[in-house]
Amino acid sequence: MLDFANLRIDNVDDLVATLEEELGGVSTQWWNANKSVVTGYLRSLAEATMQTRLALANGQIPPEAADMIMSNQKLAFTQTLQFTKFMTLVLAQQLLDAAFKVIGWVIYNKTGVNLAPSLVQPAGTDAS
Amino acid sequence: MKLVQAFRSIGRTVGVAGLALMLSACALFAPPYDATLDEKTTSAYESVAKLAAQAEMGLYQDKATYAGTVDTYATIQGALAVAAVRAASAPVGGKRAEQARDMTVGFIKGCSAQVSGLATLHKTYGVVPGTGATQAMMVSCDQAAKAVGAMKNN
Numbered sequence A: 001m002l003d004f005a006n007l008r009i010d011n012v013d014d015l016v017a018t019l020e021e022e023l024g025g026v027s028t029q030w031w032n033a034n035k036s037v038v039t040g041y042l043r044s045l046a047e048a049t050m051q052t053r054l055a056l057a058n059g060q061i062p063p064e065a066a067d068m069i070m071s072n073q074k075l076a077f078t079q080t081l082q083f084t085k086f087m088t089l090v091l092a093q094q095l096l097d098a099a100f101k102v103i104g105w106v107i108y109n110k111t112g113v114n115l116a117p118s119l120v121q122p123a124g125t126d127a128s
Numbered sequence B: 001m002k003l004v005q006a007f008r009s010i011g012r013t014v015g016v017a018g019l020a021l022m023l024s025a026c027a028l029f030a031p032p033y034d035a036t037l038d039e040k041t042t043s044a045y046e047s048v049a050k051l052a053a054q055a056e057m058g059l060y061q062d063k064a065t066y067a068g069t070v071d072t073y074a075t076i077q078g079a080l081a082v083a084a085v086r087a088a089s090a091p092v093g094g095k096r097a098e099q100a101r102d103m104t105v106g107f108i109k110g111c112s113a114q115v116s117g118l119a120t121l122h123k124t125y126g127v128v129p130g131t132g133a134t135q136a137m138m139v140s141c142d143q144a145a146k147a148v149g150a151m152k153n154n
Helices: A011-036 A036-056 A063-111 B003-014 B016-024 B035-056 B072-086 B096-127 B135-149
Strands: none
Touching: A011 A036, A011 A063, A011 B035, A011 B135, A036 B016, A036 B135, A063 B096, A063 B135, B035 B072, B035 B096, B072 B135, B096 B135
């Protein structure tokens, strides 16, 4: 984890290197946390679909009920596709926040001016 | 170029206030985390999960049980409606964040639609366990909860 409070950067090359490392870390962390989320949803819906078809075949539920259930499953699948798009926007925001956090700390450590109070929170100050 | 020189140059051009605004107005791709919204959505999702568990345990196999469960459905729907209104009011700083906000509202409403779907199935035919009746609702509502909590660590 980057030691923001003691971040001392005096040239563009060092800033770029720090940004690359931090953003790479954010991306990896996000990917590790979310790579199986959508797969999990799809598996759950696939299992549900098989259960419904089997239940219909066995006469456990009438065709009209099966139709209702599968209609709900289709909606959930469509929403899952939307969810994948949403998560890319979340990742983009997290990368943006990570970049501005580094820049904000570099400026704060050099000048004492906090230009990103929601991201730069020195010890002993209130979170904004 | 030395960074200090770069920042001084930027500062002269933009002004400190302008730069602060630039750095702080960062909800460009997704709205900021809302702890209250997260709490409300999670609470509603937990009620949904309980409903699903009861259904899969066979409590609602007989459609006659619907009358005694209407209040449960109504309570969940009320909680989701409140969450949707709150989610729709999240501050955003750009078109993409607006899109993400609208998607979040969509997920909450999608969860609500699934609860309605289960209610209709329950009322009309009863909910037979192991027939795939509850997973769609759980997936949709899980997505709503995840979407609301997505920016939590930022």
